[in-house]
Amino acid sequence: MEVFDAVRTVLAVRRYSAQRPPGDLVRRIVEAGRLSASATNSQPWHFIVIEERATLDQIGRIMDTGHYAAGASLAIAVMIEKDRRIAVSDGSRAIQNMILTAWSEGVGSNWIGFGRMPALETLLGVPDSHQGLALLAFGYPAETIGRGRKKRKPLSEIASRERYGTPFA
Numbered sequence: 001m002e003v004f005d006a007v008r009t010v011l012a013v014r015r016y017s018a019q020r021p022p023g024d025l026v027r028r029i030v031e032a033g034r035l036s037a038s039a040t041n042s043q044p045w046h047f048i049v050i051e052e053r054a055t056l057d058q059i060g061r062i063m064d065t066g067h068y069a070a071g072a073s074l075a076i077a078v079m080i081e082k083d084r085r086i087a088v089s090d091g092s093r094a095i096q097n098m099i100l101t102a103w104s105e106g107v108g109s110n111w112i113g114f115g116r117m118p119a120l121e122t123l124l125g126v127p128d129s130h131q132g133l134a135l136l137a138f139g140y141p142a143e144t145i146g147r148g149r150k151k152r153k154p155l156s157e158i159a160s161r162e163r164y165g166t167p168f169a
């Protein structure tokens with residue numbers, strides 16, 4: 001899939017089929033996170049790949065805005081170093097790379113939560129040096145989703161040419 005096509009069609013997927021992504025694809029998704037750029041190349045992240053059903057069930061109970069994570073084939077908890085001011089930006093870039101890499105192979109996902117998630121950190125044995133940034137749930141979509149049909153503000157509202165307020169389009 002072309003990069004722009006992936007960006008254009010990727011959607012939040014919250015219902016997953018029972019078919020599990022193959023191991024080499026899971027590895028590629030994590031690699032997409034590892035290969036991401038970060039400020040001063042600090043790579044202040046740690047990715048925890050969770051495939052055990054019992055842990056996914058527990059995560060579904062913990063995540064207030066993502067109970068559906070219990071139905072995912074796998075989840076990746078993205079932890080970032082606490083003492084790095086820019087780690088949120090770094091981690092977010094890695095997240096987007098992982099989401100797009102999965103999507104390009106037909107695997108849907110969604111970003112759940114934002115910022116510290118103490119219960120998740122405790123469940124996963126995260127050391128005090130790190131904090132949760134997001135929990136990503138992955139799986140093949142349970143149903144066909146409207147590829148490319150997104151609710152977004154028009155370009156005229158969110159982009160300018162040369163100076164703020166001069167219409168770009």
Ligand SMILES: Cc1cc2nc3c(=O)[nH]c(=O)nc-3n(C[C@H](O)[C@H](O)[C@H](O)COP(=O)(O)O)c2cc1C
Pocket residue numbers: 010011012013014065066110111112113114150151
């Ligand atoms: C930083 C961030 C945090 C999000 N947190 C949640 C969340 O906690 N639960 C959830 O179901 N979706 C979450 N989402 C997904 C958004 O709600 C979703 O991407 C947005 O509504 C647009 O929908 P679409 O991606 O299907 O176009 C989050 C997305 C981002 C970028």
